[in-house]
Amino acid sequence: MRRGLTLPLILLLAWELASRLGLADPRILPPASQVLLRGWAAFWNDDLLGNLLASLTRDLAGFSLGTLAGLCFGTLLGLSRLGDRLLGPSFHGLKQIAIFAWIPLISMWFGIGELAKIVFIAIAAFVPVVLNTEEGMRGASRQLIEVGRVLTFNRRQRLTRIFLPSALPAILTGIQLALMASWLATIGTEYFMTVGPGIGGLIIEGRERFEMDQVMLGILILGVVGFALNAVAGHLGRVLTRYETA
Amino acid sequence: MRIVTDISMTAALGAFRTQAPRTRARGWVRLVVTALAGFIVPLLALLLWQVSASRDWLPQQILPPPDMVWQSFVDMVKSGELLGHIEISLQRVVEGFALGAVIGLTLGFSIGLSPILDDYLSPLITAFAQVPTLGWVPLLMILLGIDEGLKVAIIAIAAFIPMVINTRAAVRAVPQGLLEVARCFMYTRRQQLLRVVLPASVPTIFTGIRYGLTHAWKALVGVELLASAEGLGYLLVWGRQMFWLDMVLLAMAVIGVLGFAMDYGLARIERRLQRWRIGPLGDPS
Numbered sequence: 143m144r145r146g147l148t149l150p151l152i153l154l155l156a157w158e159l160a161s162r163l164g165l166a167d168p169r170i171l172p173p174a175s176q177v178l179l180r181g182w183a184a185f186w187n188d189d190l191l192g193n194l195l196a197s198l199t200r201d202l203a204g205f206s207l208g209t210l211a212g213l214c215f216g217t218l219l220g221l222s223r224l225g226d227r228l229l230g231p232s233f234h235g236l237k238q239i240a241i242f243a244w245i246p247l248i249s250m251w252f253g254i255g256e257l258a259k260i261v262f263i264a265i266a267a268f269v270p271v272v273l274n275t276e277e278g279m280r281g282a283s284r285q286l287i288e289v290g291r292v293l294t295f296n297r298r299q300r301l302t303r304i305f306l307p308s309a310l311p312a313i314l315t316g317i318q319l320a321l322m323a324s325w326l327a328t329i330g331t332e333y334f335m336t337v338g339p340g341i342g343g344l345i346i347e348g349r350e351r352f353e354m355d356q357v358m359l360g361i362l363i364l365g366v367v368g369f370a371l372n373a374v375a376g377h378l379g380r381v382l383t384r385y386e387t388a
Numbered sequence: 389m390r391i392v393t394d395i396s397m398t399a400a401l402g403a404f405r406t407q408a409p410r411t412r413a414r415g416w417v418r419l420v421v422t423a424l425a426g427f428i429v430p431l432l433a434l435l436l437w438q439v440s441a442s443r444d445w446l447p448q449q450i451l452p453p454p455d456m457v458w459q460s461f462v463d464m465v466k467s468g469e470l471l472g473h474i475e476i477s478l479q480r481v482v483e484g485f486a487l488g489a490v491i492g493l494t495l496g497f498s499i500g501l502s503p504i505l506d507d508y509l510s511p512l513i514t515a516f517a518q519v520p521t522l523g524w525v526p527l528l529m530i531l532l533g534i535d536e537g538l539k540v541a542i543i544a545i546a547a548f549i550p551m552v553i554n555t556r557a558a559v560r561a562v563p564q565g566l567l568e569v570a571r572c573f574m575y576t577r578r579q580q581l582l583r584v585v586l587p588a589s590v591p592t593i594f595t596g597i598r599y600g601l602t603h604a605w606k607a608l609v610g611v612e613l614l615a616s617a618e619g620l621g622y623l624l625v626w627g628r629q630m631f632w633l634d635m636v637l638l639a640m641a642v643i644g645v646l647g648f649a650m651d652y653g654l655a656r657i658e659r660r661l662q663r664w665r666i667g668p669l670g671d672p673s
Contacts, residue, residue, distance in 0.1 A: 145504070145507035145508050146507055146508065146510065146511035146512075147511070148508060149508050149509065149511075149512050150511065150512055150515070153512075170530065170531065224425075227422055227425040227426065228425055228426070228428055228429055229429055230426065231425075231426025231427070231429075231430075232426065232429045232430055232433075235430075235644070236644070238644040238645070238647045238648040238651075239640050239641075239643055239644035239647070240605050240606045240608075240609040240610075240643050240644075240647055241606055241609075242522075242606065242609045242610040242613055242621075243609050243620075243621075243624060243639070243640045243643045243644075244640070245613060245624075246613070246624040246625060246627065246628035246636050247633075247636055247637070247640065249628065250449070250450070250628055250631070250633060250636065251450065325520060326520040326521070326522065329520050329522055329523050330520075330522050330610060333522065333525065333526075333614060334613060334614070345523070345526045346526055348526065349526035349527075349529055349530060352530065354527075354530060357526050357527050357530065358527065360523075360526075361519055361523050361524065361526075361527055364518075364519050364520060364523040365515065365518040365519040365523075366518070368518040368519060368520060369515075369518040372518070
């Protein structure tokens with residue numbers, strides 16, 4: 143732990159000193175302390191919290207939409223052979239398109255407002271959830287399926303008692319990936335469609351005004367939020383799959 | 389098998405399914421049918437698209453007719469314009485990916501092999517990886533301008549992260565038993581690396597390389613959308629600004645096909661490498 147902190151602390155100190163002593167242009171490299179002060183000021187004056195909340199709300203809206211759709215579609219692909227044959231190739235083909243390439247099309251169809259952003263984030267979340275759900279459903283053990291047949295489970299029972307529980311770990315992996323993908327997508331949409339509040343908009347604004355401290359503050363927030371989302375997803379995953387080892 | 393298929397959603401699908409077992413087609417026939425089934429939905433979509441275009445259900449700026457998209461594709465290929473953009477994009481990806489790979493693999497190996505280095509560097513790398521790649525664009529714009537340097541740097545960052553993480557994990561997961569055998573044979577450090585660590589960690593490292601390339605391609609499109617005057621991403625932006633949706637659609641298609649081709653290429657190399665891997669591990673010489 144102490145070793146892990148050494149390098150970051152040295153770098154921070156070097157950064158602070160380089161800037162304070164004039165070794166680096168403070169416009170390009172503002173002192174670390176100034177970035178934090180900027181954060182403090184932005185918190186009270188520039189509605190930093192409002193911007194953060196706007197980004198997070200957008201992120202969660204797109205994420206939930208994409209995840210829900212992804213779960214349904216992934217289940218269809220995983221459990222229905224016909225569904226997989228008809229729709230699988232189209233999905234796997236469209237999946238190849240690098241995610242940001244959707245942005246121009248979406249902004250032409252849905253404008254550059256909130257709706258367009260949420261649609262884009264949903265697409266980003268959709269893909270990993272479909273892939274993992276499909277794989278999880280396919281991986282259900284033959285024996286369990288057999289047991290279900292012996293117990294004459296109906297369709298719903300098979301889904302909720304056999305397929306969903308055995309696919310759950312894979313689904314959770316998909317959701318965790320979707321959480322990361324949708325955060326990246328949130329930043330992406332906010333960079334491309336700069337209308338409305340959001341952390342991405344804040345960073346772009348900082349760059350346009352050449353205020354490096356605001357840019358760095360924004361990136362710091364991106365990192366912290368990304369880390370927090372990942373931690374939450376990881377924890378949730380462990381809690382939900384606890385039955386596996388029990 | 390029956391139960392799995394029983395879950396399919398509608399009665400119509402059900403009717404189709406019950407016929408399937410009766411016509412027990414030979415293997416390759418079934419393969420062709422399976423392949424053809426994948427075209428049904430795209431063809432229906434194309435048909436709907438064509439009908440909607442010929443009936444003017446939607447304005448051309450929202451959905452240009454399919455033949456218009458095809459025509460602009462042909463035009464752009466003939467004029468060599470498309471190839472020029474592709475070349476520039478590919479060059480950027482190759483440069484950025486190579487840079488990211490060199491740094492990522494070296495760093496990954498170093499921290500995988502040395503626990504002390506790992507203690508010092510890992511938290512920093514983890515922290516660095518938390519920021520979405522595209523997040524760095526505005527910062528690097530101030531530092532590097534909006535020229536090639538920016539694009540290559542962003543692509544390198546995108547490629548670097550999965551490679552360093554996977555390489556570290558791969559090296560650490562080398563079975564202790566193998567290392568013990570190597571020590572018994574009094575392998576030198578170099579021999580241990582080349583004969584044991586490297587072959588045993590290749591599969592996981594390769595996963596990292598594939599992720600790295602996928603991420604690099606994604607980042608290329610992102611950074612070209614934000615700041616570029618050439619390349620496939622720029623084609624998208626330009627098409628959007630001029631409201632030429634045909635250009636946007638064809639650029640998307642090219643991006644998809646190239647992305648697939650690169651990943652497919654790596655997958656084939658991966659399979660080759662796996663075969664090679666058996667040699668050094670099994671060969672006692």
